C-alpha cells in the first residue's frame with residue numbers, strides 16, 4: 001500500500017463555499033478519514049495549499065484545520081510541480097482568469113459553478129483544458145444530495161411510470177442587511193460583480209434536469225429584482241442590480257415539463273429549501289435535500305373539490321417516506337473523491353468544464369428569454385478545440 005500525496009491549490013478558500021464545503025467538509029474530512037482508498041489498495045492523500053490575499057485569514061484556517069501550506073502568491077504555487085490540481089471557488093467573475101493561468105501551468109482543474117458569467121468564456125475554458133490535455137471537473141453537488149439520490153433510485157426503479165411533470169421550488173428569505181445581516185455575500189445582488197439568481201441557479205438546474213429527467217429542449221424564463229436595495233458587509237446601502245428571483249419553465253426532448261421557481265425573496269412554507277415534486281402516471285414523489293416521500297397510484301386518495309365544507313384531508317399524512325437504507329456522505333466530498341480518483345487512477349469522470357459550460361449556456365438563454373419575452377431553444381453544445 002502506497003500513499004499518494006496530491007498537492008491541491010485551493011483558491012477562494014476563505015469564502016463561504018471554499019471554507020465550509022470544500023475545505024472543512026471535503027478536503028479536511030478526507031484527510032481525517034485517512035485519505036481515499038483506491039482499488040489497488042493505494043491511498044490518495046489530498047494535500048492542500050490555501051491561496052488568497054490575506055495572510056492572516058489563511059494562517060488561521062491552516063492552524064484550525066491542522067494543515068501546513070498556505071501562500072499569497074498564486075504564480076509561485078502554480079510553478080511548483082508538487083501541486084497537481086488547481087481548485088477555484090473565488091467569486092464567479094474571477095474564476096476564468098485563475099483557470100486560464102492554471103491550465104497554462106499544466107494543472108488539472110476542479111472548480112465551482114458557474115465556470116464563468118458568459119457562455120463564450122465558459123466554452124473557452126473547456127476548450128483550453130481539452131487542448132492542454134488536463135483533467136477537469138466542475139462542482140455539480142446537488143446530484144449527490146440524499147434526497148436527489150433517493151429520487152434517482154425511484155426513477156431507476158420505474159416507480160413513476162411515465163413522468164409527466166416536475167416542479168422545483170427553491171428559495172428562502174435572504175435578509176436585506178439592514179435589520180439583520182444578509183446570509184449571502186453582497187456581490188450576489190450586483191450584476192456587475194457576477195451576481196444574479198439566474199446565473200447562479202440555472203447552472204444547477206441544467207445538470208439536475210439533465211441527469212434526472214432528460215435533455216432540455218427549450219426554456220422560458222421571467223426574472224425579477226424584488227428587493228431593490230440592500231446593505232452590504234460594510235454596512236453600506238447599495239442598489240441591487242441583479243435578479244433575485246427567476247420563474248422558469250423547461251420543455252424536455254422527452255415531453256416532460258419542468259417548472260423551476262428560484263427566489264431569495266420568499267419565506268419558506270414547504271419541507272425544505274429545495275423541493276422537487278415529480279408526478280408520473282404510476283406515482284408521485286417530493287424530494288428535499290435529504291428526504292423523499294412518495295404516493296403511489298394504488299394509494300392515492302380521492303380528492304374532491306368542495307370549499308363549502310372544512311377540508312377533511314390531512315394531505316401531508318398521505319405520503320410515505322423513502323427509507324434511509326444507506327449512509328450518505330457530504331455531496332461535495334463525494335464529488336471531490338470521484339475527481340481525485342479520476343486524476344490519480346484515471347477512473348471515469350464526466351462532470352467536466354464542457355458540462356459546466358452547458359450550465360452557463362442555460363443561464364444565458366434564460367436571460368435572453370426574459371429579455372425577449374419568448375421561449376428559446378437550447379442548442380447542443382460542443383467544444384471547439386483552440387490552438
Ligand SMILES: NC(=O)c1ccc[n+]([C@@H]2O[C@H](COP(=O)([O-])OP(=O)(O)OC[C@H]3O[C@@H](n4cnc5c(N)ncnc54)[C@H](O)[C@@H]3O)[C@@H](O)[C@H]2O)c1
Nearest residue numbers: 012013014015016017018089090091092112113114139185
Ligand atoms: N455549489 C453550490 O451550491 C454553490 C453555492 C454558493 C456559491 N457557489 C459558487 O461558489 C463561488 C463562491 O461563492 P461564495 O458564496 O463562497 O462567495 P464568497 O464571497 O463567500 O467567497 C469568494 C471568495 O473569493 C475571494 N475573492 C473575492 N474577490 C477577490 C479578489 N479580488 N482577489 C482574490 N480573491 C478574491 C474571497 O476572498 C473568497 O475567498 C461562486 O462562484 C458561487 O457561484 C456555489
